[in-house]
Amino acid sequence: MRLKAGIHNHTTFCDGRDTPAAMAAAAARQGLEVLGFSGHSLVPREGFGISPDRLPAYRAEIERLKKAWAGRLEILCGLEVDAEAPQAGQSGFDYLIGSAHAVRDGSGRWWTVDNTPELFARAVEDGFGGDALALVQAYYDQLCAYVLALRPTVVGHFDLICKFNAQNRFFDEQAADYRALASAALARLLDAGLVLEVNTGAISRGWRRAPYPADFLLRQILASGGRVTVTADAHAADGLTFYFDETLDLLRQTGFHSVLELTAGGWTERGL
Template sequence: MTILSNAHTHTTYCDGKNSAEEMVEAAIARGFQCLGFSCHGYTPFDESYCLTPGATGRYIREIRALQEKYRGTIDIVLGTEWDYYGQIDREDYDYIIGSVHYIQSPLTGKFYTVDSTPEELDECLEVGFHGNVMAMLTTYYNAVADMAVNGRPDILGHFDLIRKLNSDGRFFDEESPAYLHIAVTALEKAVKSGVVIEVNTGGVYRGYRSTPYPADTLLRTIRRLGGRVIVSSDAHDTESLGFQFDETEERLRRIGFTEVQVMTKDGLRAQKL
C-alpha cells in the first residue's frame, strides 16, 4: 500500500463504532503517516447519525488533544463531513468533506436518506417524486453539484452515493444514457469547481457494492476532464481503515490516473501512483 493516509474517518462521536483514539492506534498499526477525522457535522432535522451541538465542542477538543499526544508518531488532522443540508462552522476545522446524504421532495418538503434502507429510498421515489426516478436523480445530483460549486469543500464525498442501494438495478439503470447525462452534468460542474473528488471504498467494505464510488464510468469522466481524486475508506471502524487501497490504486492506474491527492498535516498534496 502506497497511500498511507485516510481523510474520511468516523468515530463514536457520530455513527462510528470506535473511539477517536482507537482509530489513531489502528492507523499507526497499519503504518499510516496521517489520519484525518471527519465526523458528521450537525444536521438539524436528523441527529441520529451526526455530531450534536454539544458533542461538536468535545469532538474538536479531543482531536486537537490527540494531535499533540501523537505528534511525531502520526499526523492527525481535524475535519468534518458536512452534509448539504447540515450546519457547521467551517473555521473550526482544518478541512471539509462535502457530501449529500438526503433528497428533499419538492412535493412535500420531506427529507429522505439516500443510503439508509431500500424501503426509505422506495418511499422517496414513489411518494416524494410520484415515481419519477429521473426527477429524483436530478434533485440528488443538483445538490451534489451545488455542494461542490457553492459549498466549496476541500473534498467532495462519495459522489454517486445514490447508487449504494441499487446494486441490482432496482431503482435505475446505471448505464442508461438518461442517468449518465444527469450524473456527468453534475460531475462536469464539480470538476470545474476544482474540488478533489473522493474515491470511496466504504460501500465495498460494508457489502453494498463491488466497486468504489464513483463508478468506473464516472471515474473515466473525471480522468478525461482532468479532475483530481483522493482515495478513502470512509472508515466507521478500525478494521476498515485503508480497506482495498491497493486494489483501488490499481483501478485508478488502469483508468489512466497518474496521481492521487493524499492528506497531510499541511493539507492535500499530490502523490504519484
C-alpha cells in the same frame, strides 16, 4: 506504492464504532502516516451527527491526539458537512468533506438516500411519484448547488444514490439518461476545480463491488484533468485502509498517474 493518508473516518462521536484513540492506534498499526477524523455535522431532522454542544469535545479530543501522536502519526481534525446541516460551527477545521446523504422533494421534504433500500424505495415512490430519474436529477442538482457554495476540501461519495441500486433495482446506471445527469453534474464540479474522493465504504459494508464514483465517472474525471483522493469512509478501526490497494490498481487501470493525499500542509500529489 501504498497510501499513507486516510481522511474520511467516523468515530463514536457520530455513527462510528470506535473511539478516536482506538482509530489512531489502528491507523499506526496499518501503516498510515496521516489520519483525518471527519465526524458528521448535525442533521437536525434525524438528530444525527455531532451536535453543536458536542463539537468542542470532539475538537478537544482530536487536538489531544494530535499532541499524543506528534512525530509518529499526523492527525487532522475535519468535518463531513451535510447539505441538510446548519452552517454554524463549521469553521476552524483542518478540512471539510462536502456530502449529501438526502434529497429534497418538490414539497420540501427530505429523504435519506443511504440508510436502507426500503427507505430509498419510499423516497422514489412517495417523494418523486415513482420516478427514480426525477430523484436522481434532484439529488445531483442539490449536491452541486451545495458543494459549489461550500467549496469543501473534498466532495464526498459523488454517486451515493447508487448505493442500493445493485442489478439496477431503481434505475439503469448504464442508460444514457442516467449517465447524462451524472456526467453533467460531475462536469460542474470539475469545472470548479473541486477534489473528489474515491470512496470504498460501500464495498466494506457489502452494498457495492466498486468504489464511488462509478467507472465511467472516473474516466470523465481523468479526461477532464480532475483530481482524486482515496478514502475508506471507515466507521470502525479495522476498516481504515479497506480496499486501498485494489482501488489504486483500479485507478492505474483507468489511466490515472497520481492521487492526492491530504496533510497538515495541504494536498500532496503522489505518483501511482
